[in-house]
Amino acid sequence: MTVRMRDLVGGALDQLRYEPTAKRVRAEADGAVLAQSERALLVWEPRRVVPAYAVPVEDLAAGVTAPPVPAAPDAPDGTGFAIPDVTALRVLDPRVPFAAHSTPGDPVGVRVPGSDRVVEGFCPADPALAGHVVLDFAGPDAWYEEDERLHGHPRDPFHRIDVRAASRHVEVSSGGRLLAASARPLLVFETLLPVRWYLPAEDVTAPLVPSGTRTECAYKGEASYWSVQTPDGLVRDAVWGYPDPLPDAAQLRDLLCFFDERVDVVVDGVPRPRPVTPWS
Structure with missing residues (x-):
């Protein structure tokens, strides 16, 4: 029995997905290192088409605090955009705010060292991601994989x-x-x-x-x-x-x-x- 790769990928969009990366990942804000990790994970919430980085709590420079803003409502099934050639689901592209989550979990704030600034984070309620905080890519001023700056969102290793x-x-x-x-x-x-x-x-x-x-x-x-x-x-x-x-x-x-x-x-x-x- 065969399966078209597009159908295989589209069929997994309703799941919480993750992939370890061997790259050293660093986020900076206000001239300080917010997070640096060699144990980062790429995480796709259900219906998200681009990943975000999750890092172990101990790799955050100043730890976590209460969410910086009141928790936003979850992303209902009708939120998002159509890609009918890929899936019948409404997908969440980067225009859908990070705070609109599609999996159970807890929003948290990630402190910027030496600053009152707080970046949004999220702790999915899943055993495979326990102890990790998913960070809003738009929150820090800059992201790096090794010493190369990233643009827009983390690169997906399965996208080219x-x-x-x-x-x-x-x-x-x-x-x-x-x-x-x-x-x-x-x-x-x-x-x-x-x-x-x-x-x-x-x-x-x-x-x-x-x-x-x-x-x-x-x-x-x-x-x-x-x-x-x-x-x-x-x-x-x-x-x-x-x-x-x-x-x-x-x-x-x-x-x-x-x-x-x-x-x-x-x-x-x-x-x-x-x-x-x-x-x-």
Whole structure:
């Protein structure tokens, strides 16, 4: 009996998952080391699609205290976003706050040494994670694996990106108006996500309006965004690019990518269906 890997991964999303890492992990805040551990775990709460780091309590520089804010309600089944090609569950991507938990446990505060600042933490009620505190990645000022700074969230060892040059002819349009056409795209294949078509800026003919939106990808770096003027009006934040990508995605520097979810994409004369993702 066979199983499609996508179904195997999607079928586990309703479980509390963890994976040990051999990397030394460090979190810093206000110029102090908040946590440093060679025994960290990557932890995915049920329906979470990116992991957080959990460290043993004894590897916290100043221990734990009461939660910094009142406990938020748990994340009900209707919270989150659809990825129907992966799971029927509503997934919790990084936009869903850390405080919205999907597994039993206790919220705690993690003290910053020499400061009144407190970072959110969570102690899942599971024997395999006993004695560990899951930390809000957005709480400290910086995270490091060994001496390399992390961006966005911890890297998932079971997630990867592949960038491939192609000669496929890609046309992007909206409301019948051509926005871009290129026969020299770079294709990005990322685990459980749609193929993305990155195009040279000179092959984009649509008027682009710079946006103040910025996001961070753990694998590609900080993304800048543009809105697109179309016959149907302004499509906000429909295009993004990486002016200064991380080494794993260096080929994407200054290329532009459209959200397939919001525009029409034709590849080699064949229209592609719009994918349903958290960015639809």
